[in-house]
Amino acid sequence: MAVITRSENIEKPLPEGIEKVDKHKSVPVSVGEFFAYKNVFITGGTGFLGTVLIEALLDTHPDIGIIYVLVRGKRKVDPNERITRLLQKPIFQKYNETVLQKVVPVVGELSEPNFGFKNDLLEELADKVNIIYHSAATIKFSSPLRTAIRTNLTGTMRTIEFAKKLKNLSAYIYCSTAFCNSNNRGLIMEDVYKSQYDPYEMMKMAEDETSWVDFTDAKCKEIIRDHPNTYTFTKNLAENLMISEMSGLPAAIVRPSIVYGTWEHPIEGWVGNANSGHLGFLAGFIKGVFRTMCGKASSVIDIIPCDYVINASLVMGWYVGTRKLDVPEVIHCTSGEVNPLTLGELSDIMNASVKRHPPDNFVWKPKTKLRNGWRYNLFFYLFHMLPAMIFHIPEKILPIGMPQHTALEYMRVFNKGAKAFDYFLDRDFRYSLKNALQIMSVLNEKDKKRYNFDSTLCDWSAFIDRCLIGVRRFYFRESAVTTSWHRRYWTIFEVLYYVGYALIFAAIFGILKTLVGFYAGLPIAVLVWAFLFWL
Structure with a gap:
């Protein structure tokens, strides 16, 4: 496997006046002080991670500047109203109106040049913005290749182009994924692994209509090769783009694994809409709708609390913004190497947790069990699909906003997503944390406590308790108290x-x-x- 090292990919000299220094040398600036008076630009701010990031930025320092949130222009949906609704979520309740007014929407399209901004807005942002957090992405494993390239790769290129227009860039943080190198085996290092295709050629291909005439699944598989899906393929391409474009600039790549709810900040067990990934599974599980998981009991499932990912992102903003670095820093935000949790243990913990904290109502007794192959498929169709066809499932125990008549389709979508995720449960991926732990070690004691992302400290049983209560409280609008x-x-x-x-x-x-x-x-x-x- 080819790894882009920190010496072989400097395609241009460091800017004049920048000297190489000990990158782990401590500096007398706290994380909060670093964000004071700085303006931040965020993509993906209305998503689960983005929402928690906005709250965490407001919490860093009372004098943080404006937080610009890129939002898509939608018919009949006012962007200011979208941000207003976002700021009404429980995690923002501690802030007064003056503080919340720092969150400002800017309407644009991620994959368009300059996001489609008019010149006056572009000039204003170029003058004011200091920090960029790029977390917008299509996270569906089944996304068409062209869609994934435009969003995950071209979208990243647009944020890089924007970063280079800023008059005072302090930090650029890209939220990638630990799975971007899932086509490799062994211990995956905190380095960028060379992509199989040139990212610039892939962006050109995405804009060439003739390349997509009669484009089949077989052709897609031929391109992504040993990557399991278009998501990991395009995320790896985006990281290669970062290395090529961001040398000598204050940039970092944060790679989280499977993101669950929050451990502690801003509140315990915040799960947002709980409608994606394993959080979506938890929502169905506690109502007795989803009662099986596919995978080996001995496989390590690498999960991480949402606030750990956000803490890592804030720390990396401070870190690259207070040092002169030659290429973007890369860290993993994972748990499997230092605090492993097997799929069998997770299943047992979930069953014990829901017994301690049952919801107000459920279809059947919540209980999950690991099954594989034909046993999984047979159970799914007998005890998931068949009941969905025969019985009326109350709307209040389906995902919020889902009509009752779509229960069967929801089961089909869930099964498709579960099978796509099987790839990551049948293999034990190992992620080095050497760089992440080194960077954490240079924090002062107060920041180590507040911005902790060391997963060795996670009690998985307590964490799942918090997530399940969070699903009850924030998703199903039930009481957080078990009576x-x-x-x-x-x-x-x-x-x-x-x-x-x-x-x-x-x-x-x-x-x-x-x-x-x-x-x-x-x-x-x-x-x-x-x-x-x-x-």
Whole structure:
């Protein structure tokens, strides 16, 4: 595997007056002080990570400047109204109106030159903006290649072009993903791995209409090669673009793994809309809708609290903004190497956690189990798809805003997403944290505590408790307090769970008794029932 080292990719000399220094040398500026009086530009600010980032920026220093949030122009949707609704979320309740007015929307398209800004707005931002956080991306594993290139690669190029227009650039932070190198094996280092294609050629291809005539899945697979999907492929390309374009500039790449809810900041268990990735699975799990996971029990699932990712991003802004570096810094924000959690352990923790903190209502007793291959597929179709076709699922236990008649389609989408994620659960990816831990070591003691992203300190059982309560509280709008009523409700469903199996046996036996008689039907019914119970 080719790795772009920190010496072989400096395509231009360092700017005049910049000297090479010890990059880990401590400087007398705290993280909060670094953000004072600086204006920030954010892409992806209305997403889960982006929302927590905005709150964290407001919290860094009372004198932080304006936070410009790039928002897409949509018909009948006023951008100011979008930001107003965003700032009404519970994580912003501690801020007064004066502070919240620092968050300002700017309408533009990520993949367009200069974001489609008019000249006066572009000049204003070039004069004022000091820090860029680029987190906007299409995170769907199944995104068409052209869409993924335009958003994840061309969009990154646009933010880089914008950064170079700034009169006073202090820091540029790109939120990548630990999975961008998932086509490699062994310990993945905090370096940029050379892409299989030239990122500039890929951007040209995305704009060439003839390249997409009769473009098939087979052609896509031929291009992405050993990458599992278009997401990891384009994220790797974007990192290569960073190395080529950002040499000598204060830039960093942060690579998170699977992002869950918050551990501590701004509040415990914040999960946003809980409608993507494993947070979406948790939302269905606690309502008894999703009752199986695919993967090996011994596989390490690398999860990380959302606020750890944000803390790492803030620290990297401070870090690259207070040092002179030759190429962008790269850090992993992961847990598997220092505090591993297996898929089997996660399943057990989730089952124990939901028993301690059951929701107000659910379809069936929440319980998940690991299954693989035909066993997973059979269980999914028997106990997920079939009930969705037969039974009425109350809207309040489906994802917010989803009509009842789309429950079946939701199951299909979930199954497709789960299968796409199987790639990451069947392999143990290992991520070096050497650079991340070194950078954390130069923080002062107060900042180490406030901006911690060392996952060795995570208690996974307590963390899943917080996430499940967060799903109850913020997504389903239920109480965060678990009462004796919740426990009685759980006990009733636990009894019904086993009564249900008895009824299944009775139904099977009744059908077989009619077809083949009592003596032949009984042993067959026992075998069928035992198989379903095992399944």
